[in-house]
Amino acid sequence: MSARIVAPALVGIVMLALWEALVRFNEIPPYILPGPILIAQTMLRDGPSLMGSLWVTLRITLAALALAVVLGGAIAILFAQSRLLELSFFPYAVILQVTPIVAIAPLIIIWVNDTFASLLICAWIVAFFPVVANTTLGLNSADRNLVALFRLYNASRWQVLRHLRLPSALPYFMAGVRISGGLALIGAVVAEFVAGTGGSSTGLASRILESGYRLEIPRLFAALFLLSLAGILIFAVLSWISNALLSHWHESALPDED
């Protein structure tokens, strides 16, 4: 096994052991800080019900990510068609991006009746920007001489987009999608927190809130653990897709020099 797996695994085991020891020696009550063993037990006991909540959150996350990829990509392609369009609308994409989602989530939840739809919109607002910004950059960074070459052969706008700009943008796009994957999850959780205070959500975030109110801290940790696991999984899958798409040509996905 490579150091890539063994080293961080060892660090993890040592940290968990220290944590458990700390909790036991100081007799810290579980409603302040539960030890990892207790959390694991809670995980086994409450696992099935937590999994149901995880699925609720994950559904919103994946839908928001899909929407960010499709709409973000489409917006970037539109921007690349006209500099005027980009100049006119890009600032608004930035405004949407820098406005704290917790500030506008309550409004969206009031305006949109359907819970799933309102949470989806919140998560999308958080997730879409990296795809737009990266893809726009990628579409505009096609090699100047290649652009000239396409011109020399009287390529149509569509041909330039299809055969030059889109492939040039793919690595940038994938980098954006990988960031958006994490953000979609964060967006979904934040939106659920806001909605959860109104009691209308059943996702992991509302379980965390609920566990907090009831001082069921081990369950809170178990939910937190599931959430991180989901985030890591999303990132790993997106990285894998990115590598598979770029492996035969892009520097970022090439194996080490041999």
Next chain:
Amino acid sequence: MNAAPLLEVTGLAKVFRNGVTALHDVNLSVAAGSFLSILGPSGCGKSTLLRLIADLTPPSAGTIQWSAARGSIGFVFQEPTLMPWASVWDNVYLPLRLTGVAKEQARPRIDATLGAVGLDAFADTYPRELSGGMKMRVSIARALVTEPSLLLLDEPFAALDEITRFKLNEDLLKLWQRHHWTVIFVTHSVFESVFLSDRIVVMTRRPGRIVADVPIALPFPRDEALRTAPDYSAYCRQLSQTLAEASA
């Protein structure tokens, strides 16, 4: 060769947006079927002149008049300029694809062109797996595949070692003689230009102007033996001196 001019450049000037005058009052008549080299110091506007001729950038003044025989143009840039995501075969296919030729129809021509530059075994390879010289040959194949009537080459062999360079020089000459293209070849190298051309123009330092126009009356076909011939050396000496004066 006193064939009719394929193109006639008159009073051409190029001032870039940042105020740099790259070319000033360039006049040049290029005969159909000729092999013309442009020789000049770095930064004198050789690449700019080629881009103007290919209509990749608009002139600030002057005109380029084409004869009725104007056909397609093949352009080889100073860098290989390949699409890294496409195989060698697909890179060479690009010009045909853009003009609407189907893959199967294009296949014989692409395979033949790859053969002509000695890359038939590398059709499925990606650019990153090629050496610098091989990339340049792909770039040349891509320019040749449309069988252009005018071939513009911008220091295509500058980054290559001498042996590869000599070999590609000869290959290029053979192709030129077989197909009767018009070639405009930009280079820093006096030796290379004399070996290849039937005419050489020398440009001055910025703003670029043409200061010498030298016909090279060495017989074709040319081969390795020419590189040690006395007439060849005489031309090289003459042009080296002209170039030195132009660069001063």
